[in-house]
Amino acid sequence: MSKEYNIDKIAERINRIEDVLASVAAGDLDARINAEAEDDLSGIEAAIDLLIDDLTDELKQREKMQKEVEDKLSKIQEQQKTILQQQADLLELSSPVSKVWDNVLILPVIGTLDSQRTQVMMENLLEKIVETGCTISILDITGVPTVDTQVANHLLKTVTSARLLGAECIISGISPAIAQTIVHLGIDLSTIKTKATLQDAMIFAMKQNKRSENVKLQSLFTSSDEKEE
Amino acid sequence: MLGLTSDINWETLSKHLIDSENNIVEVRQLVRYHAKQLSMGIIDQTRITTAVSELLRNMYNYGGGGEVLIEKGIVDDKISLIITCTDHGSGIEDLELAMSDGYTSGNGMGYGLPGAKRLVDRFEIKSELNMGTIVRVMKWK
Numbered sequence: 001m002s003k004e005y006n007i008d009k010i011a012e013r014i015n016r017i018e019d020v021l022a023s024v025a026a027g028d029l030d031a032r033i034n035a036e037a038e039d040d041l042s043g044i045e046a047a048i049d050l051l052i053d054d055l056t057d058e059l060k061q062r063e064k065m066q067k068e069v070e071d072k073l074s075k076i077q078e079q080q081k082t083i084l085q086q087q088a089d090l091l092e093l094s095s096p097v098s099k100v101w102d103n104v105l106i107l108p109v110i111g112t113l114d115s116q117r118t119q120v121m122m123e124n125l126l127e128k129i130v131e132t133g134c135t136i137s138i139l140d141i142t143g144v145p146t147v148d149t150q151v152a153n154h155l156l157k158t159v160t161s162a163r164l165l166g167a168e169c170i171i172s173g174i175s176p177a178i179a180q181t182i183v184h185l186g187i188d189l190s191t192i193k194t195k196a197t198l199q200d201a202m203i204f205a206m207k208q209n210k211r212s213e214n215v216k217l218q219s220l221f222t223s224s225d226e227k228e229e
Numbered sequence: 230m231l232g233l234t235s236d237i238n239w240e241t242l243s244k245h246l247i248d249s250e251n252n253i254v255e256v257r258q259l260v261r262y263h264a265k266q267l268s269m270g271i272i273d274q275t276r277i278t279t280a281v282s283e284l285l286r287n288m289y290n291y292g293g294g295g296e297v298l299i300e301k302g303i304v305d306d307k308i309s310l311i312i313t314c315t316d317h318g319s320g321i322e323d324l325e326l327a328m329s330d331g332y333t334s335g336n337g338m339g340y341g342l343p344g345a346k347r348l349v350d351r352f353e354i355k356s357e358l359n360m361g362t363i364v365r366v367m368k369w370k
Binding site for chain 1: 254272274278279282337341347348
């Protein structure tokens, strides 16, 4: 026994399916066929509705994920900005030059000496030498874990430029391990005054101070003696 | 690459890309950490770290960056840390010259490669013009 089909009705329903598919394709995800009749065609209609449901879910999920990724990305970018800012801050902070005694400057170096940092460090030191007129500066590298040829090169340059301004540089805080490493690398630091600890460097600086004071006093006496004659 | 000591039994500890100065510091710290893990003394730790620092700098300054491989393994019956630096830069024209004290093609001090060699127990280098350079250094306990 065959069912009776109304051709017009069926054509209408197929048109409806086409319409819905067209609107989904155009981006309207709320469009559904919502078939009323129960027959062979309604199975297809229901399946298409289900498919659209799945598609909608999938798209929503993807949108959500994309949003999450974008959020994370912007967060990371913000963090990166902060890091860069802090790096810049650190660069300034990490090269403090302070006068600790008559005629004596101290520059504690902590961390890694890259070219940029050395530049800042050198500028700070040279400015301070000119500003205070100190003739002895101590570069303490206790906080530098690795001295390779680049770091040594930077130290040498700093010492040389300080010398050009009339200040003697003492490098202190060279650990036994670093001392051996420098020798193996073949770097010649013999032109630089070096001390094992900051304390040694301070004692040396004080002695140097005293000597120059004595010389000054002596020259004062001799010049006054000469006048009397 | 041919000509370098290698062993399939070596255990890879880590692998890194060097493309900035910050990477250098990071990898250097890691090398020190691994050296410590192998219970090397402070002097040996400093030596291998400094040697690697030289190699990484060379790689970054002249080779345009590259990769580092940190391995652990047995070399000549001794437990060793093996570090391999590979770059794809212009290569070294005259290895003998590059390995001599005081020679630099840039504005360094010229002690990088020969210095690094003196700091480690074994030093192997291979370079091909316009292909790149591989340096493998080993330090054992």
